[in-house]
Amino acid sequence: xxxxxxxxxxxxxxxxxxxxxxxxxxxxxxxxxxxxxxxxxxxxxxxxxxxxxxxxxxxxxxxxxxxxxxxxxxxxxxxxxxxxxxxxxxxxxxxxxxxxxxxxxxxxxxxx
Amino acid sequence: xxxxxxxxxxxxxxxxxxxxxxxxxxxxxxxxxxxxxxxxxxxxxxxxxxxxxxxxxxxxxxxxxxxxxxxxxxxxxxxxxxxxxxxxxxxxxxxxxxxxxxxxxxxxxxxxxxx
Numbered sequence: 001x002x003x004x005x006x007x008x009x010x011x012x013x014x015x016x017x018x019x020x021x022x023x024x025x026x027x028x029x030x031x032x033x034x035x036x037x038x039x040x041x042x043x044x045x046x047x048x049x050x051x052x053x054x055x056x057x058x059x060x061x062x063x064x065x066x067x068x069x070x071x072x073x074x075x076x077x078x079x080x081x082x083x084x085x086x087x088x089x090x091x092x093x094x095x096x097x098x099x100x101x102x103x104x105x106x107x108x109x110x111x112x
Numbered sequence: 113x114x115x116x117x118x119x120x121x122x123x124x125x126x127x128x129x130x131x132x133x134x135x136x137x138x139x140x141x142x143x144x145x146x147x148x149x150x151x152x153x154x155x156x157x158x159x160x161x162x163x164x165x166x167x168x169x170x171x172x173x174x175x176x177x178x179x180x181x182x183x184x185x186x187x188x189x190x191x192x193x194x195x196x197x198x199x200x201x202x203x204x205x206x207x208x209x210x211x212x213x214x215x216x217x218x219x220x221x222x223x224x225x226x227x
Contacts, residue, residue: 034212042220043203043219044155045218046216098143098168102147102154104154105154
């Protein structure tokens with residue numbers, strides 16, 4: 001069965017620090033990968049997605065993620081975080097089904 | 113409508129009572145998904161509709177949970193004889209076509225508290 005692991009449950013950073021959130025999935029075939037973000041009091045929204053092609057994917061608000069097939073990973077990165085990036089981040093995988101499987105989420109707190 | 117609408121936004125119920133949660137998807141979206149978000153558990157898939165049929169209901173945790181969709185639009189998730197472990201945020205998402213490749217739009221959720 002597909003599963004997604006996010007090992008960082010809670011990350012605390014100062015503004016301008018660099019960010020990397022880990023995401024690993026378990027599925028040996030072709031996958032589609034997603035990062036969703038949930039800002040405080042708001043609904044989940046798509047940050048970026050990978051279907052095929054260039055493994056380095058750029059999303060909104062300066063975020064990017066790299067698909068490394070050999071490591072079954074899709075880590076999210078941002079070179080310099082802002083206070084407004086405070087949110088919960090969810091990695092998700094889709095493979096051969098019509099549904100997304102989500103990880104447990106990473107809560108990011110950015111302090112000014 | 114402009115987005116996915118869920119009602120009620122908050123629901124407090126007594127253990128053992130039945131509850132109904134409603135989801136109004138974006139007009140024209142044929143696929144509709146229910147997820148449950150619990151503290152520390154991430155988003156747990158419950159059920160998926162394509163039109164009015166549910167090809168995948170594998171995530172429903174027990175036979176106390178059921179869902180239906182009528183007219184290819186509104187969906188209702190019903191929890192019978194609620195238990196405290198049912199407390200969670202129930203999220204609905206819709207998509208123009210089946211499969212997440214076409215993009216999910218999530219509602220704001222219903223926060224269910226069973227006391």
